[in-house]
Amino acid sequence: MVKFLSEKVMDAFSSMKTTDSISLESNEDIKRLEKYYIDPFNYVNNIMQEEDNFIIGRRGTGKSTLIYRAFAECINSWDKGKKIYKKNILPIFIDLSKCEILTQKIDEDIIFEEYFTYELVRAFRKYINLLWPYIISSVEEDEDKSKLFNIREYMDQLDELIKKDVTYTKKWKYTLGEFLDKIALIKELSNATAIYIFVDEYSELSSTNQKILGNLLKRLRGTRRGIYFKVCAITDNYDLGEIRLQRDFYEISLDLYKFIERSNGLNDAFNRLEKFTSNIVQERLNVFGCETDISSIFNDYSQSISLLTRASIGIPRTIGIILKEAWAQAQAKKRIKISNDDLMFGIKSAGDSYYGFFSGNVGPVIPKLYDDIFEEILTRARQERKVNSKKFASMFLVGGFRDSHFKYLTENYLIHLLKKDETSVKGETNLSLYMIDLAFINKYNIGFGLDRDVYRQQRFVYNDIMKKYDVYFTNTRKEYRCPQCDTEYTQEQLFLPQLNTYLEFCLRDRHMLVKIDGIDEGNQTFTEMERKIIGTIRSRTVNDAILARDVSEIVGCNKIKVAKFAEKVEKENLIKRERLDGNNSPYRYYRGK
The missing domain is CATH 3.40.50 (Rossmann fold)
Structure with missing residues (x-):
């Protein structure tokens, strides 16, 4: 593939990572947006x-x-x-x-x-x-x-x-x-x-x-x-x-x-996601003047789109990250198409970036217990995979009231919420279905699958390993009040351990309870974008210190925002910044001590 076309393909993939390049005052940008925007719903x-x-x-x-x-x-x-x-x-x-x-x-x-x-x-x-x-x-x-x-x-x-x-x-x-x-x-x-x-x-x-x-x-x-x-x-x-x-x-x-709620089950949802993913990529290629069909970009189009969909779960930014990394590797190895190995490299790169957001924050910003929860989930999934190596172990069920326990895991795409109000084969209700990210599925060989008869098995209900973490979240749960008698309840008082669920009505008069203001959930010191900036920088050492523009590309924000925020958190000793390439060079950022 000629060089100018290769650059256009790279530009098309890069455009999916951020909207910062779009100016609402630019008629050209608006026209381009109208052409490539896919609106499935x-x-x-x-x-x-x-x-x-x-x-x-x-x-x-x-x-x-x-x-x-x-x-x-x-x-x-x-x-x-x-x-x-x-x-x-x-x-x-x-x-x-x-x-x-x-x-x-x-x-x-x-x-x-x-x-x-x-x-x-x-x-x-x-x-x-x-x-x-x-x-x-x-x-x-x-x-x-x-x-x-x-x-x-x-x-x-x-x-x-x-x-x-x-x-x-x-x-x-x-x-x-x-x-x-x-x-x-x-x-x-x-x-x-x-x-x-x-x-x-x-x-x-x-x-x-x-x-x-x-x-x-x-x-x-x-x-x-x-x-x-x-x-x-x-x-x-x-x-x-x-x-x-x-x-x-x-x-x-x-x-x-x-x-997924709008689809007829997981298989139908992922089939529709494949079409959505393919359309997104094709429209970007068209708008950036690549003059090529998406099928000609991959060695094995069908398998590649399936892998890309499972890894990105339809998120445009993730699609862009994966394809940009895969395309760069293919070009470096003098290939004119993305092979499955290239795509797997892109998937791993995206997974590493998202895990970097998370791991770089563990300790100073995100409590260590969230890392413990993730390790517990991975360990259990690997154990269940060993029980039957022919069955996938990439999904698990957990009581819906525990969704807040996974805030920082879902925020950083380590796990993905697929369904709410699922039921196990033994009749447990109000369960949420989660999928471990494909990067970790591949890393630990725990298998990908969508068969409802498999993931609803009782062995994939992880409430038993999550119970010990409940104590850490009791102070963050909302409180409830009965509108009839004004009796107030904490969430712990409404918990029924035998049924692994919570009451929704007043114990005195059985009126439905209403939420009242409780303590804010999660860490409110930094916004989600700021946590990603910190995580990206703190995942680097002085030997691979990163520039503000590279942080902005990874996170998907403005580089000026990165520079100003980094200056602020450096004063709090969360990161270090130095002009490592000379007095007039731009700052590079890293974890520090």
Whole structure:
């Protein structure tokens, strides 16, 4: 394969690892996104409905890409040649991870609201420029000629506000409600039907700030006609405050177990995932001008797509990591196609990266017991494989109430939640089905399979080995209250050891219990992205110290974020940074002592 084509293939695979290269102000980037975005469950149409949404999924599942695509559809709604929906939508997009002030902990609600509003105003002025020609055209068709003058007057007022110097110590006296009033007027004057406010990286806020923002959105939602919030958050890494999903905001989940729920069993789900994976890769190849069919990239297309699907479980970022590493090895060995050995190398590389996120944090950030839990699972799986080497041992069942025990294992893709509310052959109910990541399945030869008659066997119910860890989680469980008699219960008081489950009703009057605020689960000192940065750096020694740009590529974030955050945690002695290549060289980062 000629060199320029090889580079295009590499660019196509690299593009799947992060959305940082996409600019919403670039018409070329938006057109490219529209061409390669694969939407198996009509997610874009769901987001385009006039309702408030929380889009939830693990990092790398495509949340940002999805709302980028919805943002593009809002722009298209003004173009008569591209129009799909019978409405004109003004979009506002804000990436919270790039708002330096907001990512600092702010304890006072009113101060946080002012800074959040400031960032929204800046975003609104930035992106309305994309629609300005359409707005002028729409208003000029109107008989009321004063509309355009009034819009420009409002814009000038916002510009004056933005010019004010705002820092963490110098506040900005302008509330979100006041801003919504202003854009509601602009909406009416510009003949827009609705305004969609896209909020990305909600989970990058501190737990305190998430709760403040959640309460703020709950208070303001529905108060201005035609204004809707579309918010992205990472699974198990968000605090919605007073917001109740499916009542206040409608959830759109991109997680694997939700994909499987929509399928007819695991076999059907993985068959559909294979098609999804193949389509994603093919569209990227097309958009990047590779002019080749996906089948010509692999020595054995059918087996390769099957392996790639099992390893990536449909996560675009993981697909990109695996294929980039596999392609690089194939090219290094002068091969024009990816062999199964190359693909296995890519799978191992991805697995090593994810395990590095986890292992680098064990001790200073993640409690050691999570590592013990993972080792216990692997040991048990290897033992069960020895019992019958012809049967796979890659899956296990555990009581659903223990899902929180696996927070850092699922976060780092060491294990994957496949199903909830599964039942064992002996009739145990409310079990969650997990699969060990393919990198570890291959490493320990524990076998991959999807046969329900196998994984439902009692020997794969791991509650017996998990019981000893329950004591570590008793203080993090939610508490419950009876709405009838006001009796309060801790989760431990509701546990029935004989049935290995929890009561859901009051012992006094049998009314269904409701949750009340409990202690936050998990480590809240760092966000999920920050934990991945720390883990990546702490998995390196001085001999293989890593640059900020390489950390950003592995984690899937901005290199400026890496550099600034690394400077902060170095002061806490979690990592080291040095100019190892000379005084004028960039910093390299490593574990330190």
